[in-house]
Amino acid sequence: MTSHTARNSRRAIAALAAAIMIPALAACGGSSASGSGGAGEVEGSSIVLTTITGLEPQFQKYADAYMEEFPDRKVEVRSTTDDAAEYAQQLATARLSGELPDVFFNVDFLADTLAANKVTLDLAPGLKEGKLGDLNADSFLPQFVGQYRPLADQDKITGLPVSADSVGLFYNKSLFDELGVTEYPEADWTWDDMYRVAEEIKDKSGDTVTGLAAPLGDGSDQIVFGPVINAFGGTVFDPETGKSGIGQPKALKAWELLLGAYGTASGPYTTTTDDPSLKFESGNVAMAIASRGAVPGLQTTLVDDEWDVQKMPTINGNSTAGGGSYGLSIAQTSESQDAAWAFLGWFYDTDAGMKVAQDVGGVIPPTDDGIDNGTWKDGAAPPEHIAIFGDSAREAVLIAQMPGSSSTTLQEATKKATQEVVLNGMSIEEAFGVAEKAVNEAIEKQSK
Template sequence: MVKHTKKAVLLTLLTVNMIVVSACSTANTSNQSSAAPTNDAKATAGATGEKVTLTYGGWKLDTITEVIKAFQASHPNIEVKAENTPYKQYFTKLETSAQGGTMPDVLLMNGPNFIKYADNGMLKDITGNIKADQLDLNNFPASLVSLYSLNGKNYGIPKDYDTIGLWYNKKLFDEKGVAYPDASWDWNKLVEAAKKLTDTSKGIYGFAAPMMNQEDYYNTILQAGGNVISDDHKKSGYDQPEAIEGLKFLTDLIQVHKVSPTLAQMTETAPADMFTSGKLAMYFDGSWAAFTINQNQDMKNNADVAVLPKGKKQGVVIHGLGNVISANTKHPKEAWEFVKFLASKEAAEIAAKQGGAIPAYKGSETAWLSAFPQYHAKAFIDMTAYASPYPVSKNTSVWNTYETDILKNAWTGEKSVADAAKELGAKMNQALAAEK
């Protein structure tokens, strides 16, 4: 009776709470008890020498076709069928497949959706597999390992990651005689430089402070010594003084220092577009921006990147995808073999050469860096030493909506940052309490 109740709750959660995030991924719930294999020793077609076909769900899987080929070459009895879905449709499709019993054997997962799927028994606990095969999780950033762990159990292996850096226009810096950003920069140096670089008569701003969570205020909250959510995912940090300070640093750049475009301006034209058009001297953006900037002929050699400036401390949010296994896969042994291969240095280096994201396997980032030799892109990797996991809970999408709805009043100046942050904290705490 308890099992059936849990299944009904799971279906409701999946239907109501699917997430689509920036940064930055199917099981039969009605037959979960009878369909889920009891252990990895269960006989499968692969174990008898017959060919097994695994489905691998995700987006941008065209960046790892060579990885799949390498795996199949070393595992001739296992065929991997990639089910590539555009990111914007991926989680909607996953919701449908979760209810219909067609979840891929292996799939990409992101942080905001992870807890919901793991906590409701949709993902396979691979802690035993990791221990049995002595897979060293120290090969991956600890913050990413933590992102795909729940209640002391491992459900995913990090695939790749992204951090946020301070991108800057060298040409604009040179014209004003301003020294380039480096690891010594703090908030005060950023503000000082932004004032010198701002020239509104030419439509040029020193810095852009948009209302973006992963790229902007999640980082400044960390730099102020605060957090967005507690480590146990049960309490909001928005109503605390440190979070308020981190938010206010950004809004002051617009309202007090006048070195950033307004929210309305940045809504009309994204900071990334302002930057590549030469109208913006600095902004925060992810490691993924390296590819886009490198494709812009006017900007590719005029741009560079540095680590984020520190506030009271250094801080940056890290997010990355993980490879997980469906709890209901009919081929747990083969699925684990594939995930284990995806977690290898060999797979990481192959993927990096093909043009994917920064590989999560430590020491295999060289191929990614070599694609952008003119940038100090190693800054993105250096920051993993003090990075904090992307803030998530079981139903992240609920309070993500509150962030957007409430914080815009602080960005426009209609409410004080403190009032907006306290309102957001209260609403978020209500949402977190309802997750129990």
Template sequence: MRFGSSKKTQLHARAIVVALAATASLAACSSGSSEGATTLDESEDVTITFWTGQADEAQTILEGLAADFEAENPNVTIDISSGAPSTDDLLQKLSASFAGGTYPDISYAYGSWASELADSGRTLDITDQVAEPDVKWDEFSEAARQTAQPTGEATIGFPAVVDNLALMYNKTVFDAAGVDYPTNDWTWDDFRKAAKELTDPSTNTYGYAYSVSGTEETTWQFWPHLWQNGGEILSEDGKTATFDSQSGVDALTFLQGMAVDDKSVYLDQTDTKFGELFASDRVGMMTSGPWQLYDLGVAGTDYGVVQLPGTDGDHQTVSGPDIWTLFDHKDANRSYWAFEFAEWLTAAEQDLKWNVAYGNLPLRSSEIDTPEFKEQVEALPGLDIMAANGENAKKARPTVSGYVNLSEAIGGAISEVLQGQGDPQTALTDAADKADEDLADN
């Protein structure tokens, strides 16, 4: 199974790990590790510890790339391992290693961990290095760059895996209803009209599907509506929830109209059934990401992909970037080679062998026109649309520790409203009040 196919599952697992481990463990870190080399010697033998957070084929690819780097730099040894039994276990493992001074030089990390890791006092600030023209930092999406710079100041790593949400449409359902396929110029009004026309109660066919589980699946599909309307999730200082603004109310009212008034939305309590119904020609449109493409190919679904419908030409999407976090051992040689390896690993030439070869979106915009990526698009149609859609990933989801409970609060509010159990203003205000309590505790 492609890494992308399991990506959605990992979005939900992040919340569990952060809630259980991050705040308490990182706050309890000890003061530091022993001093290493104070002066850089690029020819000195050095060992870099690299925790990949991967398994199986993904781990094998990264091991091969590490060996290639060692061959190019004979004085460097990459001590590579998964780091933990699963990616979800990595944060707890990192927390324990901080206390013992046994933390790695580089580790995979979910983007939602970024603030906790930055607050640990263990990360390496590479802001000056990534500003160098040769790094081509602007080839990464804005959301990916923001995630690697969680406090808005220190840059703690490189993007590792990127994704985003796009609109997928089932051509069989559209053809049966005689509705024109979506285009990249669609507005939300175009989208709502089509969803209503696609809905057929006699065959239990719905125009659209939306999660009402109250999980992050519910929440992150809402953020593009909020952002395109000019709203924000948090205040500028990150201490107050602002999703209950008029922009948020208007966005939720729009979705309420589709779900409650038009009855054109399949409301999924499970987070998984809507994909199955889309694949079997019972749902006309869904908002999803690259992990869905492999399963649709296996199912033989006739589908297309476009960027999200927009508001006043704004087609912002939401992304869930993960990062290669770099850590500081107070050793000039280790810091230098950790950066060199991370930069090399995320360069286009290597990323084509890693993310692109594995069926993920490319990290860099320069990879989109390569033969390697075009070959993957042949196998996973729509992957190119999602890669180009990275330009619409202009904002990162908050990485503040209170985001987990914030997501649960608004996810519950969205679910209630879409099921006809509340009004948007009251539901969002109550959710924001709950979120503010949790933000104040962090």
């Protein structure tokens, strides 16, 4: 999965969609799944599935494969806005008018809002009743399911993750070799190792090659800074206290490490985050933190380079792999809930819908069975070590679930704090103290 940008919620979802999209393949059909919702009560059923615009082609292929296996059932795929705030409002309005789709796209940072607006059905009872066949809540990676547990009631599950998306450390072996740098990233690397080798690459290239794409980006990439804060013992958001800790001493250690990359391991801070020369796919960046979703694009753009991926470096022995997810939910008001469950039962079956999702959407199944036995890691190299994303997913620290729109405030505040430090010389303590105050004020407003 990919990280969210700070500009607005539209770019947050668009970035997510872009990261997980793969050029569409022909829809697969004729799955041999046995627990795919073949009960008589859903024969001849019809459901509406709504997703964001960027994922419509992908979900249409899932629907086509389902209808090929079950010709008497219909799944109508509809698309809507890519703007997060607008999307949430549309669903809330449809809830009031009784026009919610049966199944719909959900995403980690909207899940709590949709639950509070009574849009999403609590799936926990259905999972206990076996509505997903052999799968239950414990079949899924707990931290990914946790993103769809409402802050107000952690026993509920209002969505199921589609992909266990997490990040790894990509590296361009061709650049290492050209510069005579013989130390490739290893699974036991620390952040100090990563920075040290990145600086060596920059020095040996005469600053013509970027050693490490700036890990903090423009300052808003929680999928990177969240796990680093966590590794130092801090918190982005503590659900028990209802407060953010991004300005506390342990978090300040994380910001010091992350901001220390600018001008040393990485290039200088720039607001031009879309500059192609600063991206790993340019062939002029030796290392970068990115998700499994980046693989198909890199296989197309870095055809003349040898590259690979490794697990994220650690801090104090703690993983710094970040992750996030989008998911699927059933509408609380759906009159076709049995049919909706039947579709989900097929979709999450490793040998049925998840096989299609891996082929079409580059999905890493969010279950232990899917990670171990899925087809997601069977493609031709590069990267040779793609299987590390299974380990990364299991230990990933996910994007913090926060009340309402306070996650957007967090993105804006950390970006501004980053700029105050690297461009205006403000101290890290002061800048992120101001950021923490802004975020906690936003959280307090959501609680009223």
